[in-house]
Amino acid sequence: MLDPSLSSELLIGKLRESGVKDERVLEAFRKVPRHLFVDNPVQAYDDIALSIGYGQTISQPTLVAQMTELLNLGKDQKILEIGTGSGFQTAILSQFSRRVFTIERHKELGDKARLRLREMGYANVTFKVGDGTCGWRQYSPFDRIIVTAGAPVTPESLSNQLAVGGIMVIPTGDKAMQELMVYTKTENGLESRSEGAVVFVPLIGQHGWKE
């Protein structure tokens, strides 16, 4: 790996080339050192998904940036993330928001991410190990919901926990390929659009894929 800050700048160049325009998203990538979220830092700043163990991955940086941009984040929002994984996306979200709630179904990954983010000083994140397909009713409604694993359909349990005016980004489709769906909740219900094809590990749980 080159010097991390140089590697990070090269990655940010790739994010720009891929169409990411929001300077706040690019700045968040500058601040979060991706090499501290992976076991082998050599490829940490390549624009690829990497294994984090347990058959799971830290998502491709361009996808993390695209999903963050689609959330159109503002300062005082409450965000729910499903699929903590390494905690990298969580750390990016925490740069923007008042409070981030994140759920991971693998205890080992959830615990590791919690420790990592605590050590790095991210104080506005609340962690839970459990089935994120049920959401986190205690803290709902959320201004933003981001799901970083592929669901067969959008769980109603999650759309019910989205605030009016809120945005949810979620990949839905079959196990091999999904569409990146963006939902906006209005007084009259959910408006949706697709942002194209993506590939994620499956969202497993009561309102997702069965194990």
Ligand code: SAM
């Ligand atoms: N955003 C993560 C990062 O930056 O490292 C990558 C997430 S990885 C692509 C998807 C994660 O979703 C995996 O860690 C997986 O265990 C988790 N997952 C799958 N189903 C879940 C569920 N029902 N609830 C919570 N987490 C789930």
